[in-house]
Amino acid sequence: MNNLTSEDLGKQTIRFKRFLMALTTYTLNIIAAYLILQLGLGEIEPTVWWLFVGSTIVINLVFALMFLNHWNLRFRDPSLTALQILVSASWGMILVYGLPEARPLILLFFIPAFSFGMLRLNTQQYVLVAGLCLAEYAGLLFWENFYRPTFRLEFELFLFVLFSAVLLWMAVFGGMVSKIRRELKRKTVQLQHANELITRQSSTDDLTLVYNRRHAIRVLKHFLAIANRFEMPFSVALIDIDHFKQINDEHGHLVGDEVLKEFARRLADSLRETDVLLATTFHPEIQDEDSDVELESFVARYGGEEFLILLPGVDQPHSLSALQRLREAIGIQAFYVPFPLVVRFSAGVAQYQRGETLENLLHRADEALYRAKNLGRDRVEFAE
Numbered sequence: 001m002n003n004l005t006s007e008d009l010g011k012q013t014i015r016f017k018r019f020l021m022a023l024t025t026y027t028l029n030i031i032a033a034y035l036i037l038q039l040g041l042g043e044i045e046p047t048v049w050w051l052f053v054g055s056t057i058v059i060n061l062v063f064a065l066m067f068l069n070h071w072n073l074r075f076r077d078p079s080l081t082a083l084q085i086l087v088s089a090s091w092g093m094i095l096v097y098g099l100p101e102a103r104p105l106i107l108l109f110f111i112p113a114f115s116f117g118m119l120r121l122n123t124q125q126y127v128l129v130a131g132l133c134l135a136e137y138a139g140l141l142f143w144e145n146f147y148r149p150t151f152r153l154e155f156e157l158f159l160f161v162l163f164s165a166v167l168l169w170m171a172v173f174g175g176m177v178s179k180i181r182r183e184l185k186r187k188t189v190q191l192q193h194a195n196e197l198i199t200r201q202s203s204t205d206d207l208t209l210v211y212n213r214r215h216a217i218r219v220l221k222h223f224l225a226i227a228n229r230f231e232m233p234f235s236v237a238l239i240d241i242d243h244f245k246q247i248n249d250e251h252g253h254l255v256g257d258e259v260l261k262e263f264a265r266r267l268a269d270s271l272r273e274t275d276v277l278l279a280t281t282f283h284p285e286i287q288d289e290d291s292d293v294e295l296e297s298f299v300a301r302y303g304g305e306e307f308l309i310l311l312p313g314v315d316q317p318h319s320l321s322a323l324q325r326l327r328e329a330i331g332i333q334a335f336y337v338p339f340p341l342v343v344r345f346s347a348g349v350a351q352y353q354r355g356e357t358l359e360n361l362l363h364r365a366d367e368a369l370y371r372a373k374n375l376g377r378d379r380v381e382f383a384e
């Protein structure tokens with residue numbers, strides 16, 4: 001129960017704030033009742049008054065403990081709305097009983113309590129809570145009819161019907177409001193999911209499902225800023241499939257597409273397995289950065305048959321072993337597309353130099369790749 005996520009804790013805070021609102025309402029009601037007494041609008045027996053005040057303290061202490069110790073989470077509705085309304089309505093009944101002369105005024109106290117239901121209850125729940133409250137009230141009237149000499153049956157019945165109508169109206173209206181709230185919540189969740197999907201789609205290459213170029217540039221820009229701040233090395237590799245045009249020409253575009261997909265998948269798998277130092281391992285404090293960009297190695301489709309790889313925390317000499325593993329991932333086993341096909345690549349690697357622009361870094365990697373191609377392909381070249 002105590003291992004709450006930050007989202008759960010956020011919800012608990014909202015619930016506790018609502019409880020504090022309810023506590024304020026209790027206090028205001030006590031003040032209002034006190035004023036009624038001071039203005040001579042009614043009289044109350046001292047025992048009933050102290051029962052009223054004392055029960056306020058007990059009720060609110062119990063609810064405060066429930067929320068602070070997270071005991072409320074054991075209930076189906078952790079905000080305890082129905083329970084809180086019922087308890088405060090029963091509490092209000094003490095005054096309905098104790099201050100019969102000011103009863104029409106006292107019944108007004110119930111309205112704020114029932115308003116809380118609009119935040120949570122549906123119409124049925126509302127009607128149930130209102131019904132229970134009215135049952136208590138009816139029970140009191142029944143008792144008064146026999147034991148209270150000053151009881152005015154017609155007036156009290158009229159008041160009861162009026163009060164029932166108000167509660168019923170609140171139940172229907174409140175149910176509608178909470179339905180709108182639930183609908184709004186559902187729509188918000190749907191919208192969040194749609195946004196996530198759009199973000200994912202706008203950052204992903206349709207064919208290979210790795211990052212697309214736009215997203216790669218975005219992440220790299222962010223990375224550059226962090227690398228500058230924390231003096232963290234990182235390298236980028238531009239990887240280009242050798243003689244890809246030939247694959248297309250000989251086997252068709254569909255086979256070419258399959259090769260691209262398998263190529264990207266192998267690069268991504270290999271990166272995942274490679275013990276490339278993650279930026280956050282290198283500098284744990286980076287984790288605090290306020291960013292939605294993950295600081296991990298990644299592969300992106302940079303152009304047609306060209307891929308970009310980010311190696312965080314990796315300097316030029318160390319990038320060799322990472323590239324070696326990529327080479328093994330691609331070259332050791334033939335691609336089955338669906339017939340076996342040996343695929344090779346050339347790569348140009350550049351380590352980020354403090355202060356240089358992203359354009360410059362990519363240009364150096366591109367030059368190294370160009371050299372690798374010119375030197376016969378199937379090789380890795382490092383930028384100067």
Ligand SMILES: Nc1nc2c(ncn2[C@@H]2O[C@H](COP(=O)(O)OP(=O)(O)OP(=O)(O)O)[C@@H](O)[C@H]2O)c(=O)[nH]1
Pocket residue numbers: 207240241242243244245246248252253254255256257260303304305373377
């Ligand atoms: N099937 C397929 N082919 C693509 C795609 N994007 C680009 N290409 C092809 O990739 C080929 C790239 O050819 P080149 O730039 O000449 O490169 P290459 O044949 O790999 O030669 P080197 O890079 O010099 O080894 C072109 O034929 C493009 O049509 C794609 O999404 N699917």
